[in-house]
Amino acid sequence: MWRKWIKFKKWQWGLIIVISIAITYFSIPPGKPYFEVDYSTVVKSDDGSLLHVFLNKNEQWFLPPDTSSIPKKLEDAVLLYEDQNFHLHSGVDIGAVFRATYQNIRSGRIISGASTLPMQVVRLRHQNDRNIFYKVLEAIEAIKISFHFSKEKVLKMYLQHAPYGGNVIGFQTAAHKFFGKPIHSLTWSEAATLAVLPNSPGLIYPSKTNNRLFQKRNALLKKLFDKEYINELSYQLSILEPVPDEFITFKSSAPHAAFFLRSQYPAQKILNTTIDKNLQDKANYIAQKYEELYAADGIRNLACLIADSKTGEVKAYVGSPDFYDNANKGQVDGVRAYRSSGSILKPFLYALSMDEGLILPETFIRDLPTYFDGFSPNNASEDFQGVVTAKEALVKSLNIPAVRLLNSYGLFQFYSFLQEAGIKSLFRSADEYGLPLILGGAEVSVWDMVMLYRGFANEGKFSNNIILKDPESKSQKGAQLISAGSSYLTLDMLKDLKRPGSEYFWQKFNNAKDFSWKTGTSYGHKDAWAVGLNPEYTIAVWVGNFDGESNKNLSGANSAGPVLFDLLEALPSTSKEWFEFNEMDFREMKICSVSGFRASENCPKADAVYAPYGMRSMKSCDYHQKKYLSYNKDLQTCSACWDDLGAIPTKLLEYPPDIAYYLRRKGAFIESIPPHNPECSRYKAEISSKIIYPNMDAKLFLPVDFNGELQKVICKVGHTSSVNKVYWYLNEEYIGETDRQHKMAVTFKSGWNELKIVDDLGGEDLQKVFAVIKE
The missing domain is CATH 2.60.40.10 (Immunoglobulins)
Structure with missing residues (x-):
């Protein structure tokens, strides 16, 4: 048998080798990806709308391929104009080759071509010179890609990489740049325009006097009508539509979010976000409105973030009112910038302190002049109440009770909580921050604050915000750092804050929804904060100047609060009620009606309240004490003088001396405690x-x-x-x-x-x- 092979002539061996090479060549799939090009980075909203588009490295608008199908109108127009036998040939149209050859020889010049869409795809890939040699190579590779790729794939590759004039590449890019719409919204006239442009991309340069594009488009529309793709009415209406005479600028709805995401995911060309385009536009409008309103007071910047309270999906991201405002540092991302926290960390301290058994909302906390190793906090009012309930101290954002509470709870423990909750901006140690940590000594961001306050909405579980679509991220469990009961009670306290300005009467409307919120103002009036949430959304607002300039007009309630409530009004209406009260998260406790501590046998009146389940044991009330008085009740007695003066057990309310002093200053009547019998042999002076x-x-x-x-x-x-x-x-x-x-x-x-x-x-x-x- 092998002797027969030896007898083959050289030309036969050559033919065998050529055939083998051809079979091998055509059987090997083209490289993946077929096009090695640099696409624009695209940031999309949750419904697929464009939020921001970046130029590629070649300064081109070149949207990356996606999975959407080609509109039927555009497919019909392109195939009729470029390659009518597209579905019949295998990369090379032999009939078109003979026809073009005959026409060109007869005229003595090239007046017709035979390029098919697969051949044009090859030319777009290699960018070769247009001569006979490269035409042959293109034909060979066109057969190969037709063998390995479906017709739909080949057509899509052509449309996705075709030049449309200027620095516009691809049919999706062209639809946005020329008509300001996605491809599936194209009319017959627009589809015909996109069909003829790759053949003569120079026609699109903005010019109101250039009629060539108009004529080419109408010629194709006439052909579509003749071939019965469109009826006469559609044809007549289509030829009346103008052709584009300018490039449409890509609108950027969330530039700060886009730049942040591109820096985090540089290799990813399509960034599908959770941002709601409609809500983002509303947030942009509100931010710009307040920028203009506050400019007269020297307040130039603000930032805000809205996220789903449960999942953490970001719905609106405004880093500054105007990204392109260079005079006011508009490109600074206020959502990510670290700013002094003011008072907005206080709710977390109160919640943690409830779990620790230090307080309940009704518990009295000292509001007195206080000194800690050279640090002396003061209230914004520069006044002292003597004692206030924890709820009143939080609602009024009193500084002294908060500092005293942090000292009791533990600075390091609170600092550790912030770290475990996800705050990464704490670049100093707990001791370096000291007790001022609770008054604005820490650096936080708008992003951090939404993340933290969402923890209350998730029953004390803390997880990061989400801005990129990821089905698995919705199921993130989060770290349980605060009990569900304390979270609920804290939110309940924060519902009692009064709204700023016209929102003061917000609660009086029948359709008003519950909303928990907290404001904060940093030392020196450099940062104004307002953070709020309901079961569906969490909103954080920062107002100030990016250069850190102080401004006496800045305050959380008057500057950030109005922005917060305008954003709240912009949210979709919902029928969802307040957070569910779950009795499993609480246990009943008897507390003294005066001090708010656990009631003792000496408290004349006790109130039944809900305490977080699992909270540590709370101390008993020491305001009420049992004293033995003489028959006249003017002296205290003990066993050494009972026989002479009597021993009547009496429950008395005895405030500590420092509290009594400030309550008297406020006009409160403090009943005097009878002194001990001075003649008693066992008498020892008490701390009166x-x-x-x-x-x-x-x-x-x-x-x-x-x-x-x-x-x-x-x-x-x-x-x-x-x-x-x-x-x-x-x-x-x-x-x-x-x-x-x-x-x-x-x-x-x-x-x-x-x-x-x-x-x-x-x-x-x-x-x-x-x-x-x-x-």
């Missing part, structure tokens, strides 16, 4: 008086007056019992006495001082004070 200013281990910085005298410090004493006189001592030297109103101007020496008071009931208190003399 207390130095309330300065605090223990306070550090004072004392300036010298113009006359060279050292400024004095007004020291204060609070008392509970019927104290009339208080005697004052400084460093064991008597310096005077006070009667009823116990304030004393004291001159401290440089360094450590020891301030002591003794009242006329025998009670005494001692404080150490460190003074620094500033010349």
Whole structure:
């Protein structure tokens, strides 16, 4: 058998080799992807609308291929114009080749071509010169791709990579740049225009006097009518439509989100986001409206973010009102920028403190002058209430109760919570932030705040926001950092904030929905915040200046609050009610109706409230105490003097001295506590008086007056019992006495001082004070 093969002539061997090579060539699939080109990066909304389109590296508008089908109108127009036998040939139309050859020889010049769509696809891929040699190569490769790709695939490759004039590549790009619409909304006239343009892309250059494109389009429409693709009415209406005479600019609805996503996913050309195009446009409008409104007050920037409360899907992302406003740093992404948090972290401290058993919404917290190693917080009102409930302290955003609560809960524990919840902007240690962390000492972003407040909506589970579509991300469980009960109670407290401006009467409308929100203003009036949520949406707003300029007109309630509620009004209406109250998340607890702590047997009245299930044990009320009084109830007695004076058990309300002092200043009536029988052999003076200013281990910085005298410090004493006189001592030297109103101007020496008071009931208190003399 092999001897017969040897007898083959050379030309036969050559033919065998050529056939083998051809079979091998045509059997090997083309490389994937077939086109190695640089596409534009496209950012899309949740419904597929364009949010932003970037130029590619060649400064071209070149939308990447997608899975959408080719509109029938465009397919019919293109095939009728470019390749009528497209579905009959296998890459090369032999009949067209003979016809073109005959016509060209007869005329003595090239007047007709025989390129098929597969051949044009090959030419678009290689960008070769247009001569006979390359025509042959294109024909060979066209047969190959026709063998490996479906007709629909070949047609789509042609349309996706065809030039349409200027720097516009691809039929999807052309539909947007020339007609401002997606491909499936094209009319017959527009489809015909896109069909003729790749053949003469120079015709599209904006020119109102150029009729060549108009004529070519109408010729194709006439052909479509003659071939009965369209009826006479459609034809007559189509030829009346104008052809495009200018390029339409791609509108950018979410440029800051687009630039952020491109930086995070540089290799991804199509970025499908969760952003709602309609809501994004509304948010842009509101941001621009307030930018113009606040400009007169020197407030130039704002940012806002809206997300689905449950899933975390971002629905609107406004980094600044105008991305192209270079004068006001419009390209800064305010959603991602780190800014001082102001008071907006307070709700999380209150929620954590409830789980820790420190408070319930009804629990009293001290609102008194407070000092912590040189740090002295103050309320915005520069006033003190004495005591306030936790709910009132949170709703009014009082600073002193928040700092005292953070000191009790633990600075490091709260700092760790922020880190576990996903805050990555904390670049200093907990000790470096200190207690001012709760008043705005931390750096957070609008993105972070939406993420954090969503934790309340998810029953204390904290997870990151989502901006790219990902079916698996919707099921993210999140870290359980706050109990469901504490989350519900915190949201319930935040519902009681009053709305700014006209929104003050928001609750009075019959169709008003519950909404929990919190405002914050940073130190120096540099940042204004408003964050709110309901079961469906969480919104965060920041208002200020990107350059950090201070502005007295900035405040959370008056600057960020109105933006927040305009955004709330822009949200789709819904019938969904408030967060569901689940009794499994709570247990019933009896608390003192006065102090708000767990009721003891001495509390005359107790209220039944819901406490988070699993909260740590709460301390008992120490405001109410059992005392034994004489028969006349004017003295306290003990077992040593019961026989002479009597022992009537009596439950008394006894405020701590510092609280009693400020409640009296507010006009509250504080009933005096009878003193112990002074003649009792076992009598020992009780703490009936207390130095309330300065605090223990306070550090004072004392300036010298113009006359060279050292400024004095007004020291204060609070008392509970019927104290009339208080005697004052400084460093064991008597310096005077006070009667009823116990304030004393004291001159401290440089360094450590020891301030002591003794009242006329025998009670005494001692404080150490460190003074620094500033010349």
